Amino acid sequence: MGWAQHTTLPTNPADPNSFVDQHQYYDIGVFDSIGGARNSAYTSWVSLATATSVPTSTSSVSVTSTASVATACAxxxxxxxxxxxxxxxxxxxxxxxxxxxxxxxxxxxxxxxxxxxxxxxxxxxxxxxxxxxxxxxxxxxxxxxxxxxxxxxxxxxxxxxxxxxxxxxxxxxxxxxxxxxxxxWWRANPADFDYNFPAGWRSSEVAQAISRVFQKIPGTYYPSLNGQTYLRQGFNSIASALTAAGWTSVDANANPGSKNRTYSQTPYMFSHGERGGxxxxxxxxxxxxxxxxxxxxxxxxxxxxxxxxxxxxxxxxxxxxxxxxxxxxxxxxxxxxxxxxxxxxxxxYRSGIGLTDQLNIVKSSAKDGATMISSSQWINLxxxxxxNDHTNTDVVIRNKDSVFYDFYAAFQTPIQADAQSYLSSRTGILAQSAPNIGPVFWEIITGSDGIQRQLQWTARVEGGHGFPDNTSMVLSQYLGRGKTSTGALSIRPDLSITVSDLPYNKTAGDNDAIVQGIKHLQTALANNKDITVVFPAAGQSVENFVASYPVSTSARTANHWIxxxxxxxxxxxxxxxxxxxxxxxxxxxxxxxxxxxxxxxxxxxxxxxxxxxxxxxxxxxxxxxxx
Known part of the structure; x- marks a missing residue:
């Protein structure tokens, strides 16, 4: 038993079939029941129940999504x-x-x-x-x-x-x-293919494929057509701290394998001031x-x-x-x-390819059960x-030099000069990706199990974890190559897909790499006196911070599922x-x-x-x- 809480009402709260936006800021919390939530007499109550037939609901469905709900076919x-x-x-x-x-x-x-x-x-x-x-x-x-x-x-x-x-x-x-x-838009690190993929897919064997991609979509560090980047104060402040700590500035795409104690301006797939790719x-x-x-x-x-x-x-x-x-x-x-x-x-799954327990759920579903391929033709894989997914762990800093730009307000009511600059010449801050990302920086950490793990940090100029936008910046740590925690997806009777086994923080090696990466970041940022780390809080050990950090999809996903x-x-x-x-x-x-x-x-x-x-x-x- 458990309970869930959401910040936004369904489209029509009176209709049990009404659409619920499950992605609004990820603001759904799902929690186990606490203490005496289940009455001690529950089991005896269940024994008194009498089976009855339940009439099929004829209520109409109120749905605003255009991408998920099947309609009658004309x-x-x-x-x-x-x-x-x-x-x-x-x-x-x-x-x-x-x-x-x-x-x-x-x-x-x-x-x-x-x-x-x-x-x-x-x-x-x-x-x-x-x-x-x-x-x-x-x-x-x-x-x-x-x-x-x-x-x-x-x-x-x-x-x-x-x-x-x-x-x-x-x-x-x-x-x-x-x-x-x-x-x-990053050129692949050769180590990603050499470490993960089988023969036929090693870095030397995919090199031509990668070259074709970047000839077609070269990417850009300067999405504004005037060749400028805007509100770089936050970037410059962090970059100065990293440089003082011995980190090196690199061109991420010119040097795709240089991903240890290096940082870069962020390249994008944008072209002509618009989303490209x-x-x-x-x-x-x-x-x-x-x-x-x-x-x-x-x-x-x-x-x-x-x-x-x-x-x-x-x-x-x-x-x-x-x-x-x-x-x-x-x-x-x-x-x-x-x-x-x-x-x-x-x-x-719906095509009869997967593990038997999952295929049986499809076979028992109201939608697919009657028409699913025979179990004699199932392919058990x-x-x-x-x-897998990058394990995300945020650090929040207060940076006296950073300048926040309200991209959210710009959606409906942009600063007139910025809107005009973008519409007339595809220049200005609206040609940049929200929320003013950068720098991106990398480090390799050897875990307690001897495995080298790649960390990527992505900085963005906005608040988070209760700290306001003003001068806050969020630095998201992504635990990548070498990560040893994996999970699983499952299908539900309504044929939705859910993360049934979380791929985060299951091994000591993963946890240790996260901890060491944060400690190294704190040491580097200490080189800039205008930067204060506020999350984790002053005096809190990194070990306790990571141990208390929620292990849930909403808290730890980078949304890089593989x-x-x-x-x-x-x-x-x-x-x-x-x-x-x-x-x-x-x-x-x-x-x-x-x-x-x-x-x-x-x-x-x-x-x-x-x-x-x-x-x-x-x-x-x-x-x-x-x-």
Whole structure:
């Protein structure tokens, strides 16, 4: 038994089916019951109960989300009878890049399916009411997703954008995470591939793929088109302290392996003063090819297969603009699952691929039970296991030099001069990512178990943990490569996906690295007398601070989920830990692949977007050669 508390009411509190925004600032607390919450007579009361039938509710459903709730399917929503050589489920970082690459061969027909609606104005995104349209953009072709300085609005209003069937923030719009994130764009640390991935995926073997990514999306340190960065006081203050402590300034993308006691200005995937990335490059190129098709507002319910061979997919609309029905593959066609860690895990489960306990939940569900593939054709693989995420631990400082900019207020009521500067020339602070991120800095810590662990610190100019914005800065520590704590995802009877086993702070080595990293930070910051560490509090030991820090998804997630369809040579069919082989093909199948962060074997050292695109480029080399 337990209880939950939320800061925001459901859309219609009188309706038990009413939509609840579960991502508002992550302000949901779930707690175990305390002491005598259960009456001592509870067991005897239960024994007195008499079974009765419960009438089916006929109340209407009040829903404002456009990205998660299936509606009745009209005749006009039936897809064409065209068959495809490649069907890619999920238009995020991996799906967009891979679908675009596969479409380069004009003889192959490629279908890219996105569960959510369009985001960027380029792709038909609109400023609908549920997204609280900023009026200063109303006469432009820009949406909130296009303007870098508005990216933090996702933490204020995620309705119709976030996936309501996932227990952590996931983007259910065109572009996925690349449409809603802060746009950080890092060239992969070679050690990430050499430490985590099997042969065929080592740094020397993915080098060409990475090079192709950064030729197409080079990134920029200066998103404002006048080549300036704004309100750098906080950055400069921390950088001076790090320099005095012996840390070195580096160009993060020119020196991707220099990630120990180094710091950098933050590079972004933005281009021309707007959000760029895969949607502005790969997708633009693919859209100009006659053999490529994109459909949105449409989820993939399941992969249609006989044994290990897929013959198509079944669709389900997420609103009246979506499609339903089946789409077929050609005889040698392939299905690529690229729906992100939460979405890909769910799709595999619904397709009869996963551990038996999870598949039985789907089989018993009201929605899928009657139509699920026969248990005689289930493929038993450890889908959902090996869940990983950067462990986030915040430190808050008071920095006399930093200057806070209210990006949240700028969403509806920006400073007029800043709005005009952005609209007329794509210059000014609104061309920068909120909330004025930087510096980013790294250190390698050897844990008590002898394993080297990579830490990344990301500084941002805003308050947190009860400290006001004014001169506060939050420095988030991400525990990455070498991390040994993993968790798991599970599916619920309503077919939502939840983190059932947290991947945080399970081992002494992980905990020790977190502690040592904070101590080293405190020592470095002491070089600047204008900086005061306020969280942890003065006099509190770092050990006690970390021990008392909540271990929960809301407190520790960096939202960099990976690993639930692990790549490896040890097939899960025979007791191994891997779901896909080194060609990204699901074990036990001959034409089903997974290409997104789900296949990462272990935690990477930094933000995953550019890594996912690089993995898609490398996967293309394998998949395009299989036919």
């Amino acid at each position: 005749a006009t929503q039936t897809p064409s009878s065209q068959t495809y050589d490649y069907i890619v489920a999920g238009a995020g970082a991996g799906g967009i890049a891979l679908a675009a690459k596969l479409s380069e061969n004009g003889g192959k027909k490629v279908l890219l399916i996105e569960k959510g609606p369009p985001s960027s104005g380029r792709w038909g995104g609109s400023l609908i009411s549920s997204w609280n349209a900023p009026t200063w953009l109303s006469s432009t072709n820009l949406t909130r997703f296009d303007v870098p300085g508005l990216c933090n609005e996702i933490w204020v209003d995620s309705v119709g954008i976030s996936c309501t069937d996932a227990s952590s923030m996931a983007g259910c719009v065109l572009g996925g995470g690349t449409a809603i994130n802060a746009g950080l 895969p949607m502005a490059t790969y997708l633009v190129e693919a859209s100009q090819r006659s053999n490529f098709k994109l459909i949105m507002n449409t989820g993939v319910r399941r992969i249609i297969r006989t044994g290990g061979h897929a013959t198509g997919v079944e669709l389900e609309p997420t609103n009246s603009n979506g499609l339903c029905g089946n789409i077929s593959l050609t005889a040698k066609g392939r299905v690529i699952v690229s729906a992100g860690v939460f979405g890909s895990t769910k799709l595999l 450890p889908v959902g296991k090996n869940l 690993g639930t369809a692990r790549m490896g040579t040890d097939s899960g069919l025979t007791g191994g830990t891997s779901v896909v082989d080194t060609s990204t093909k699901v074990y036990g199948t001959d034409n089903i692949h997974v290409v997104d962060a789900s296949i990462f074997p272990g935690m990477m050292s930094t933000n995953p977007s550019a890594l996912i695109v690089a993995v898609a480029e490398r996967a293309w080399e394998y998949i395009s050669g299989l036919n």
